[in-house]
Amino acid sequence: xxxxxxxxxxxxxxxxxxxxxxxxxxxxxxxxxxxxxxxxxxxxxxxxxxxxxxxxxxxxxxxxxxxxxxxxxxxxxxxxxxxxxxxxxxxxxxxxxxxxxxxxxxxxxxxxxxxxxxxxx
Numbered sequence: 001x002x003x004x005x006x007x008x009x010x011x012x013x014x015x016x017x018x019x020x021x022x023x024x025x026x027x028x029x030x031x032x033x034x035x036x037x038x039x040x041x042x043x044x045x046x047x048x049x050x051x052x053x054x055x056x057x058x059x060x061x062x063x064x065x066x067x068x069x070x071x072x073x074x075x076x077x078x079x080x081x082x083x084x085x086x087x088x089x090x091x092x093x094x095x096x097x098x099x100x101x102x103x104x105x106x107x108x109x110x111x112x113x114x115x116x117x118x119x120x121x
Contacts, residue, residue: 025100028108036108043111050102051083051094052111056121058089067091070117071110080106082114 027050028036037043037052046053058064064086071093075081083094095111097104 025097025104025106027097027100028103028105032108033103036111040111040115042115046094046096049096051096052103052107053092053094054111054114056091056093056118058091058121061088064089064091067117067121071114074113074117075110078106078110080110082110 037045042054043052044054045051056064056067058067068084068086068091071082071084080097083096085092093114095107096102097106100106
């Protein structure tokens with residue numbers, strides 16, 4: 001028996017998924033990629049793939065986890081999710097757009113949000 005209380009979520013996820021499939025995502029041009037990297041310190045190209053990566057170090061685990069929560073909420077709203085790794089106070093984030101087979105404007109937008117959420121860390 002299906003829990004009918006969650007039926008709305010399944011319907012919403014199906015509709016959201018359909019919208020995402022219909023949106024074309026373009027890779028960043030080489031010029032746009034270089035401009036982003038020049039203007040956003042700490043973000044580096046990741047070896048072996050069309051992605052960018054940055055490491056953030058916080059005072060403790062709670063600060064790192066709070067940072068990840070802020071990103072998770074924004075990422076879910078934008079339907080663009082980071083690849084990340086967390087150990088205690090360190091958070092490593094990799095951004096790429098799988099639909100575009102590499103970096104896109106979605107990554108640029110999320111990276112800028114991530115930097116603002118880090119609060120100068």
